[in-house]
Amino acid sequence: MNINLKLQLVTIVPLVLALVAVLIVTQVQYQSLSEQTVYEYRHSVMSHRKDELRNYVALAEGATEHIYKNKNLSNEQAQTLVKQVLSNMRFGKDGYFFAYNFDGTALLIPGQEWRIGKNWLDLEDRNGVKLIRGLIENAKGGGGYLNYVFNQPSKGGEVGKKIGYSRELEDWQWMIGTGVYIDDIDQEIAVLNASIGKHIRNTSVMTLIIGLVAVIAIFFTGQFIRFSERKLANRKLRELNERIFQTQEEECKRVSRELHDGISQTIAAARFSLETAQLKHQNNDDASNEMERSMELICKIMGDIRAISHQLHPGLLEDYGLGAALEELGRDFSQRTEIQVDVERLSLRNILSTEVKTALYRIAQESLTNIERHANASKVSISLKLVPNWLVLEIIDNGQGFDYQRYDKSRDKKTKVHQGIGLRNMKERLSFYQGDLTVKSEHGGTKVSARIPQSQLRFNASNASEN
Structure with missing residues (x-):
């Protein structure tokens, strides 16, 4: 693996890791935000529904209070009138009031008259919640809420999630109350979850696309820089080779010139002196001057050779x-x-x-x-x-x-x-x-x-x- 590829990996790998980390952190944060949003939304809606239930029961109490406290009516007359008033009070599509004795006997439940007169104290929903007992206990405690599953009239008797609120009529040992079905809350929360999930997916996709574009841009930029640097390096290498060749040529010319102008001529002069000495010796003439001249030239040749050698690489340096x-x-x-x-x-x-x-x-x-x-x-x-x-x-x-x-x-x-x-x-x-x-x-x-x-x-x- 060459250095350019290593540099690209060093640049791209941290970016990819950072992108993955951003995606993971974003998913975790969005998931946490989604759960918090859903919780806050559900809590807000449930609080609003509970306030509505409490207000409905307060309206029912206000509408029947004059009958409940009328001393001119017998208990049976007053109870009959209260049942009539409560049965006529309806709200919403499935909103009605109900009444039970403290022993669990149904007194009023509009649309499900077949339940009236029967004891439902131990009635349980599909989740095991004893709903009548719970409503009565809440009423005795001054009023309270209870979540349970019960028949929903608008859906042909199918059961649905419901929250009920009950209060007591202490003198009559009655529990009166009402409830609202909350399946629509779950549907709204499901829609909200789907919307948030879609937003999270879109954000993740956009982040991924941006990250991939950045990685691709860095990769191709690195390739371009790598190509440019290689081209520049090749050009500089050619220039360096040319300069090396020029230096070698200049050095060769200098050595050649010194050999030709110096040593070569000195050798030629030494040769002529030796030839002259040889001729004089053959003629029995005195050749001492020519021999001395030849020795001087040879010494000069040796000095020139040492000088050239010293210039090429001085041994004294080492x-x-x-x-x-x-x-x-x-x-x-x-x-x-x-x-x-x-x-x-x-x-x-x-x-x-x-x-x-x-x-x-x-x-x-x-x-x-x-x-x-x-x-x-x-x-x-x-x-x-x-x-x-x-x-x-x-x-x-x-x-x-x-x-x-x-x-x-x-x-x-x-x-x-x-x-x-x-x-x-x-x-x-x-x-x-x-x-x-x-x-x-x-x-x-x-x-x-x-x-x-x-x-x-x-x-x-x-x-x-x-x-």
Whole structure:
């Protein structure tokens, strides 16, 4: 699994998990809200129905009170009149009043006259509730409510859920009351539950769609970025390969030029001297001068070979460290160009890896090459020092400088000019070690600063000391 796919998974998986968590939490919260809403709705409707029942019974008591308390009527006359009044009081489709003795005998129940005169004290509904006994006990207690199942006249005698309220007529030992059927409440609650459930499903679907769209968008965005990054990486890789090939070609040209212009001509001169010495020897002439000349040329050839070898890879860098290698580099440069070179050396004991030492050495070498070719300087200073959190290599010359920045009139600001391969190579060497390169150039000289963070050093920088 490549890094791009891993990054996409790291991005998408948490989003998917978050989406699932949101859906679960939403479902739980909606379910809890639904149950609370249904409970509040049922409680509110039931409270309203109970208030209605209490008001109905109060109306019945008010309508019969003048009869109940009339001392001019006998109990039988008054009871007959109360039954007539209560039987004529109806409300709603199934609303009526009923009356029972405290012993459970039915006295009044409109529409179900066959129950009158019979004792129903132990009557139970399908749920085992003794409804007549319960209504009588509630009436004796000052009034109360009872839930039970009873015949519903509007449905042809089918049973339905009902809530009843009863009060007593103490002087007559009667229980009077009324009730309302509450099946419609269950139907309304079922409709409400269905509506809430539909809303929950729609919300969940919308959340899921939004989440899937986000996941798909992230996936394709990641694919686009991945493709763009790959394209950019391939372009940069091609550019890097071209720069590597250019560097190799320039190095090959330089070595070839030094071999041709230096060593090759010296070898040819040595050959001519040896041939001249050979001819003089054959003629018994003195050939000592030619032999000495040949020895000098051979010594020069050896020196040139060592110089080229040293430029390709200085053995002193590994044997004695970066400070000694910089001193020798400056000394050789001064001897070759007659430019004064001052080296401020810092002795680094087992701090730098071979790669870091090589990178800093090549930067110094490239800087001196640029100074020799372009700066027209008379003095160069090289310093290697430690500052807080950084190892710094500085190369400063007093030459003519160059335009590292130029003024762009179209943008009203200064922009960097096209950099040569030398500066690019320096920056790329440092970027590998999280370092940076700064160049400050003006008419009085140029300062090149190469910095590498101490975190890239092999050991703690406290092991370093200045010579």
